[in-house]
Amino acid sequence: MTSSPYLISIAGPTAVGKTAAAIALARYYQTEILSADSRQFYRQMSIGTAKPTPEELAAAKHHFVNSHSVNEPFSVGNFERDGLSALNELFQKHSVVIMAGGSGLYIKAITEGFDELPDIDPSIREKLNLQYAEQGIAVLQEKLQTVDPVYYQQVDLNNPQRLIRALEVFESTGTLYSSYRKGSYKQRPFTSIKVGLDMPREELYNRINKRVDDMIVDGLVAEVQQLLPYRHLNALNTVGYSEIFDYLDGKTDLPEAIALIKQNTRRFAKRQLTWFRKDKDIQWFKPNDVSAMIEYIDKIIAGLSA
Known part of the structure; x- marks a missing residue:
């Protein structure tokens, strides 16, 4: 018999409906939600990150939403440390906690952990960041292909932070x-149950396009304008913000910026699904089929508790 508490992870691509499913499960299990969305941490980024609404935040208590300022560096390693600490407290009150988000790396950090990496000389990171700023991402890609062809085949080549991380370690x-x-997996003091949400691709892409249109109506351009002084920060180097910065710089017009946000978000969703599909522990459901999710989760808990 196991007395281990349970962490239910709700994963899936952007705009699929993770927030609604997580809230429904949190209400059913009378528990709280840990957000594993790497952009919803930041208080200044709300419209472009599709944060839960005030009503949704009131429907179930969320952790790691509006928890940090864009000025505070908050890495996946920080999230692993702080998230596990928060779970330790939550499991004092609840036998089940929900974690929801589309950032696969952040979900992995909590459920499995990472291999220990060495300390890095800050001057090396500074040099690589400067090189990226002055010469662009292609230089980093070429360097990585030369020194570490194995990781070159695995990494998202359009993510400068991942490229810099690999190069600075080397x-x-x-x-x-x-x-x-x-x-290698790290032992966790809880049992992990993973649920994935998906829907037909055309339906998902329609939801993404509508969400972007809604963001524009809700004032995304004004939100990004207020963040201009912080545009150099890593938190702002993300879909929905980068394209509006280019529009504010006069590099594109607004319709083109909107079209690019939709296109880049669809590509992002595709990458998210590719990542999650590799995890064989994820059981997939339609986003609105909460009763089937509950049946699946309850069956696992009953089996492990028997």
Whole structure:
């Protein structure tokens, strides 16, 4: 018999309906929600991150929504540490806690952990960041392909932070970043149950397009305008903000910026699904089929508790 508490992870692409499903499950299990969305942490970014509405936040208590300022660096490692600490407290009150988000790396951090990485010389990171700012992402891609072809085949080549992370590890230690990625699981003091949400691609893309239109109506341009002083920060280097910065710079007009946000969000959703599909522990459901999710979760809990 196990007395381990249960963490229910709700994963899936952007705009699929994770918030509604998580709230429904939180209400059923009379518990709270840990957000694993790497952009909803930030108080200044609301419209472009499709944060839960005040009504949704009132329907179930959320953690790690509006928890940080864009000025505060908050890495996936920080989230692993703080998220596990929050769960430790939540499991004092609840035998089940819900975690919801589309950031696969952040869900992995909580459920599995990461291999220990070495300390990095800050001057190396600074040098790589400067190189990226002055010469663009192609230079980082070429460097990584040369020094670590294994990780080059695995990484999102359009994510400068991931490229810089791999290069700074290599330049600091002389050891390949890929050699640190053993994929070993860390023992957690809870049992993890993973639920994935998906729908037909055309339906998802229609939802994405409508969400972007709604963001514009809700004042996305004004939100991004207020964030101009912070545009150099990593938190702002993200879909929905980058395209509006380009519009405010006069590089595009507004219809083109909106079309690019939709296109880039659809591509992002596709990458999210590719990531989650690799996780064989995820059981997939339609977003509105909450009763089937509950049946699945209850069956696992009953089986493990028997």
